[in-house]
Amino acid sequence: MLLPVWPVRADKPRDGMSYLFSYYGDNGNNRVIAPAVFLSKKLTDTYYLGTTAGVDAITSATKKAPTTTPASDEEDEGGEGEFSFRVPLSLWLTYDRDNDTLTGGGYYSYEKTYTGKSLFAAYTRRLNLNNTAVGISYSHSFDNWVPDRQLPTDQRSERTLDLNVSQLLSPRMSILFTYSSLRSDGFLSQPTDLLDTGGTFTTYAQYPEHRQGSAYAVKFITLLDDPTSLHVYYRYYRDDWHIQSDTVNLELFRDLSSSLTLGLRYRYYQQSAAYFAKDLNAYTPADALIAVDYRMYAFHSNTVGIAAIIKPSKGFLSRFDADKVKLKLSADVFSTSSHPNIQYQYKTDQLTGLFTTIALDYDF
Amino acid sequence: MKKLLLSIVLLALIGLAGCTEKLVRVQPYEMEYFAQDKMLFVPLDSRAVFEMHIFSIREASAGGLSGFQGGCGCR
Numbered sequence: 001m002l003l004p005v006w007p008v009r010a011d012k013p014r015d016g017m018s019y020l021f022s023y024y025g026d027n028g029n030n031r032v033i034a035p036a037v038f039l040s041k042k043l044t045d046t047y048y049l050g051t052t053a054g055v056d057a058i059t060s061a062t063k064k065a066p067t068t069t070p071a072s073d074e075e076d077e078g079g080e081g082e083f084s085f086r087v088p089l090s091l092w093l094t095y096d097r098d099n100d101t102l103t104g105g106g107y108y109s110y111e112k113t114y115t116g117k118s119l120f121a122a123y124t125r126r127l128n129l130n131n132t133a134v135g136i137s138y139s140h141s142f143d144n145w146v147p148d149r150q151l152p153t154d155q156r157s158e159r160t161l162d163l164n165v166s167q168l169l170s171p172r173m174s175i176l177f178t179y180s181s182l183r184s185d186g187f188l189s190q191p192t193d194l195l196d197t198g199g200t201f202t203t204y205a206q207y208p209e210h211r212q213g214s215a216y217a218v219k220f221i222t223l224l225d226d227p228t229s230l231h232v233y234y235r236y237y238r239d240d241w242h243i244q245s246d247t248v249n250l251e252l253f254r255d256l257s258s259s260l261t262l263g264l265r266y267r268y269y270q271q272s273a274a275y276f277a278k279d280l281n282a283y284t285p286a287d288a289l290i291a292v293d294y295r296m297y298a299f300h301s302n303t304v305g306i307a308a309i310i311k312p313s314k315g316f317l318s319r320f321d322a323d324k325v326k327l328k329l330s331a332d333v334f335s336t337s338s339h340p341n342i343q344y345q346y347k348t349d350q351l352t353g354l355f356t357t358i359a360l361d362y363d364f
Numbered sequence: 365m366k367k368l369l370l371s372i373v374l375l376a377l378i379g380l381a382g383c384t385e386k387l388v389r390v391q392p393y394e395m396e397y398f399a400q401d402k403m404l405f406v407p408l409d410s411r412a413v414f415e416m417h418i419f420s421i422r423e424a425s426a427g428g429l430s431g432f433q434g435g436c437g438c439r
Contacts, residue, residue: 228402
């Protein structure tokens with residue numbers, strides 16, 4: 001899934017393209033390799049056409065659905081080393097004039113067990129000599145599972161409404177407020193999540209068919225000194241499954257030279273459990289709602305990362321305009337707290353993963 | 365809840381329109397820092413998009429940043 005991030009300040013739409021390569025791997029034998037191309041082309045003074053296209057190659061160590069009924073003891077620990085593929089494609093049109101930017105588009109992705117379709121729209125208005133920007137964006141997905149077992153419903157939809165307000169506070173400080181309203185409907189657990197209590201009974205995970213959540217976030221940026229900026233981000237999330245979470249992200253960026261900016265980040269995340277989450281051994285056949293995935297339980301995680309933005313010197317790329325080329329690199333390591341469900345799902349006490357991105361931007 | 369939210373948004377918009385002069389904190393000729401990568405709200409858009417995906421796979425929360433459109437069943 002490679003999607004645009006909407007402009008939230010006085011940013012103009014890009015007229016350029018990017019080559020992207022992203023990688024994720026963890027000690028639970030999950031891997032994602034995702035090359036992609038992003039293109040945003042200025043068609044006229046006011047219209048831009050944008051697209052992203054790529055391939056996500058995914059391996060997963062999650063348990064495959066047994067071919068027989070859940071009452072069977074049969075369980076297939078599969079997927080290691082076998083790639084499945086997702087092919088995502090986004091297309092959008094942007095209207096940008098004076099202080100207004102309006103974008104509308106669609107997304108489609110195909111993989112063997114899931115088809116994703118969504119429509120999205122975003123509007124940003126710049127005010128007060130570009131000191132203030134107000135944005136609203138809405139997306140609605142109409143997805144379908146293609147499972148190898150019967151589900152109560154194959155449908156799954158998500159709708160997200162984001163409201164943003166950003167404000168410059170001084171020549172060295174800015175702030176961004178975001179409110180998100182999220183609603184999901186349909187079959188919301190993973191069809192392959194299987195609970196095996198060790199011979200007593202075996203059943204699939206089952207979540208409620210509706211979920212509604214809200215996120216409130218603030219991001220503050222300040223220039224500490226001429227070459228150094230500090231980014232502080234906090235998000236509070238809660239939903240009607242009784243999951244609440246806090247996310248804090250601190251990031252320092254420093255210009256080491258005119259062609260190199262380095263970034264260091266620390267992120268902390270902690271969440272509470274869903275109301276239907278129980279100890280795995282406490283479930284009985286009478287339970288209608290069953291969680292297996294550790295994400296439905298209380299845990300916390302830490303992420304540290306490094307990033308670099310490189311603008312090649314003019315002599316390095318004599319055939320190109322060096323001012324139009326940018327290379328962005330990042331590498332982040334995250335680690336969750338230990339949890340019995342992580343041990344159950346991934347045969348390790350805690351998940352530790354690495355994700356990296358490489359992006360080569362070229363502006364027309 | 366929706367009425368409350370709508371009221372807050374409307375009040376915010378009225379407030380923004382009503383105190384325009386106070387919200388012009390930075391003159392156009394003072395904006396040089398905001399053009400720099402390190403002062404953007406999303407300095408690394410490629411990482412922001414990918415990590416939004418990764419954290420939706422690894423955590424139960426979402427939102428708080430624009431741009432998520434569903435389509436992978438990860439959440």
